[in-house]
Amino acid sequence: MHTRVGTPYYIAPEVLARNYNKACDLWSIGVITYILLCGYPPFNGSSDVAIFERVKRGLTSKSFPPEDWDEISNEAIEFISNLLQVDASKRMTAEEALQHNWIVKNVGDAAIADLSGLKIDGMAKKKSTKKKLNGDQLAARLKNFVGLSKLKQVSLNVLAHHLTQKEIADLKLIWEQIDTDNTGTITIAQLREALHANGHHTTEAEMKSFILGLDTDHNDVIDYYEFAASLLARNQNIRDDRIQEIFNHLDKQHHGYITVEDLTEIMGSREHAMEVLGDDFPDGKIHLDEFRARIKDI
Missing domain, CATH: 1.10.510.10 (Transferase(Phosphotransferase) domain 1)
Known part of the structure; x- marks a missing residue:
């Protein structure tokens, strides 16, 4: 052929x-x-x-x-x-x-x-068993995510919202082992308990960094998509179609670039929006080429 x-x-x-x-x-x-x-x-x-x-x-x-x-x-x-x-x-x-x-x-x-x-x-198959949670591996993923730029963290959160249930099936199984009360959110205490129960003993400083890094909407709990975003950080390339999809979501006003106003709508405050922009975008705009260059490897 x-x-x-x-x-x-x-x-x-x-x-x-x-x-x-x-x-x-x-x-x-x-x-x-x-x-x-x-x-x-x-x-x-x-x-x-x-x-x-x-x-x-x-x-x-x-x-x-x-x-x-x-x-x-x-x-x-x-x-x-x-x-x-x-x-x-x-x-x-x-x-x-x-x-x-x-x-x-x-x-x-x-x-x-x-x-x-x-x-x-x-x-x-789900009816017979679940993939066992590994505390050390989970902690390593969380640390990797916390170390990313705010722009990458927000982008992964958007990506988590756009993936199908099939694409994040394993993440869902891990989430269900932590969100034991099925509230749709987890507290720092639940995360600490899950890590400890599965072989990883954390420090208070580490737990504080996790909650600060994962709680992207700053409501003091971690929701499913914030958690899923942290596990998507694998130091791999994101395909161009996914990058475009994330960019379009962040470009709320359809200007062809991401503005402070766009990020404020997503982050909940101008202060947090400015954290995402940092010093990399002095004009307050993120164009597609700039966006692609900064998030293609996460």
Whole structure:
């Protein structure tokens, strides 16, 4: 086959070269498996061109960051790595994939009779179990978010509002383990208790930094979208269409740039709006190119 088809995240390198066969489907299965286990694609980028360049390069030593993959078995990582071989001739076949230790151990004969109880590295269908919260990993994510600029924090909050429930399903499961009273918000006490119960012992200074950094609307509690925004900060590129979507949301008055008035409407006060602008935008305006340059890597 010689026509390039496929969604950017899932497309195989040989498809980009317009010379491929059914082995390209095994590459896509590798991408899907990767996403199912960590929640984001292995080859990300701010545009299709950037994604394609990473696809052609393939996996690197940084493809399985420990904060997301430490609790995933080596067999699962090996399974993905064998599927995401840039050289299609070295890629596992469908038959080999079905016989891989990770598949056999987790599925076995149940794949033929009944998949309702399938469990993969601590992840299962929602009715049978939940992904266990890791206190140290959660604290690391929160610290990363708190260290971002105010503009990046607000942008991630907007992004969290625009993602589908499917895209943030894992975040919802983590949230439900902290918001135990189902109020839609969590207090600093609930966050501290969740971190402590799951292996991370915090200091008062750390907890104060979390609440100050996460509470973007300054109402003294953390809502679901503020929390989701903090977990979206992964030091990865945001695609251009997402950047445009965030920019359009912040450009409340549709001037083609973001103003102090726009940010005041979102942040609740001019003082907080000025914190977002900082010293980077002395004219009080953020144009799309400036906005893209500052938030593309979060």
